[in-house]
Amino acid sequence: MGKLSGYQIVVMIIMFELGSTPLFELGIKAKQDSWLAMTLAASIGLLLLWVYLRIQGRFPGMGLADLLRVHFGKFLGTFTGLLFGLYFTYEASRNARDFSELTVMTILQQTPQWVIIFTTALISLYGVYKGPTVFFRVVEMLFPIVILSYGVIVILLFIARLPNYHRLLPMLENGVGPVVSAAIPDIVSFPFGQMVVFLMFWHRLSPGKKLGRIASMGYIIVAVLLIVLNAISMAVLGPEISSISSLPLLEVVQLIRIANILERLDVFVTLLLYIGLYVKMTLFCMAAVIMMKNLFKGSHAAWSAAIILIICGLAFLEPNNTVRLWLGLTVMVKLFTIFQIALPIVVLAVGAMRGLGKKGTEPETAHTADEI
Template sequence: MQQQKISALQLFYVIVGFEIGTAIILAIGAGAKQDAWLAILISMLSGLFLIGVFTQLSLYYPNDTLFSMLPKIIGKYLSYPIILIYIFYFIYLAATVCRDFGDLISSTLLVETPTFVVISSFMVLVIYCLRGGVVTFVRMGEMVFPLYIISLIILWILLLSVEDFNLNNLTPIMGNGLRPILKEVYPGIINFPFGETIIIMMFIPYLNNKQIIRKLGMIVILVGGLILTINTILVLSVLGPEIYGEKSFPLIIATKMVSIADFLERFDALVILMMVSGVFFKVGGCIFGAAVAISQLVKLNHTKSVILGLGTIISPLSLLIATNFIEYLKIAYSYFIPYLFVPLQIIVPIILLCIAFIRKKLNLGNSST
């Protein structure tokens, strides 16, 4: 896999797809009510800082993933426990995304089908793709991403036709002050989805032109953030802030309100198509990251067997993380985001960058302690 190379455009497709993935169908920023879109914009600006940290680390160590650069920055023994925690992070993130996917499909499209069957069937597809290597994965993303964007644009146009569409649902802007917005920005939206773009560090060693890493990262955050902002504005305009915050999948609810001449309806199938595409990017990226970390830790030359093992673990784990979707969201926002995501996506990368900067200044970049 080390000899495979991917283009900047392919990486752009994968990381933007990973970033907006499942976030686009969830009620992110709901606590800010009509200012949810503003919370996303502010988080996007914070995301630009984070992607700057991630890409600068990769510029210091252009041929290393996050896990292979850790021993070079903080030493072999200190890096082991951190790598183990990151492996757990990627596995948990993949499991939560699978849970989102399974709950949505089981509650809307395949009502009589067990959630485990839905998740396992999709996992087979992801594993089959990943076993072909990173190039196979990004090429699949190259095919899926345009379909994702086309479906989204069609959906946005349809939402504009809804009778209840009213931009006044976005007013008064900052009617509840700045505090509710900032509470949604941190630790929520800045970590989900913008902090999750740390996954880009797993793909950069395969990039054929590493000189554009920083520019590519900034474009990824801007495009993903603007897509989420526009989508939130449209959904809020259709549903209003109260319904937006009450529903688990507000985009689905808004889409069901689309009716053209009382004849063309049920466009929520487009949302399902987008969900499948987004989950492919997110689960695939997480499994790839965890597989690379495990292979490095136990010194394996390939990741195929590791990917297969991760797939068999993640499917049942996605159902064990909570008894229902509401409980899962509560656990995620109360515990995992502040106590796992914040350290791994914000604190640790900033510390690593500071240490790497000092080591480079002291010409110690190639040594480890």
């Protein structure tokens, strides 16, 4: 089983959480306080991260499939693992649809969506087939490009004098109610609750590394970055325009004009969003494949092909982008708290009651043979 370095884990957390998040102005229900809603959600997400780390810490050599069977027993654990596999698959399908919608709205307006989704799925399939070790290395190579690019964008926005902090005022105009309502459960679920997928990969961390410190570092870095991007976007567009914008970050970047030379950077930002969507889709898909393979055996290649085909089918569930956004950002984020909050807390409680993870309680099957 290929091991992952601490740096690779940090990088993947940052790239995964960035993912498709900049596509949306999250917390818009709180208007100019959306960045406060992001901050509150990130704080709650940090508590969820602690839950995930506590679960992983009981049996550091186990992936989520084995953790569920150890805590719930073979039958119930396998059933719960199947549900998690379906959850990961659906999340991947949403990212595939995000990829196609972004492409149609920006650079390939006349291209059928099924062509874009199928092409994206093939690229993702190759990453899944090569396995976590190779995929994490690829993301490690992309990381400096993405971070430097976002940094340049922020600098250019300030050089162009686009952000106006007055658009973030007055703070808490309607009290804390709208902030709490916007943050819980919507932003907690997307993107911070999606960290649950890392229970599929943390057991691959190289021996001797402190997972808690590594995961917390990656989470805090990306949480701060997302809050800053949210605040800057709101400071440029204001709550009125942000609330009706389909791609707020692209509209923000389109406003950059410096000396009548530097402009039209939206294509550049689109490429960054493509990278984020690809990383997120592939990691979810890989998690689903590994989960199914661990639960039901079979070859990695066969499960990879099967999951990718299901993802392509699920990507067309919603008839249009409006329905997709409504379903994803208002309905599914609440449903997904079952996997992100409820089940992990139940696992934590069951383990505490049974004394799992203590010396002498680790089962013989704790270290699953994972050859991917």
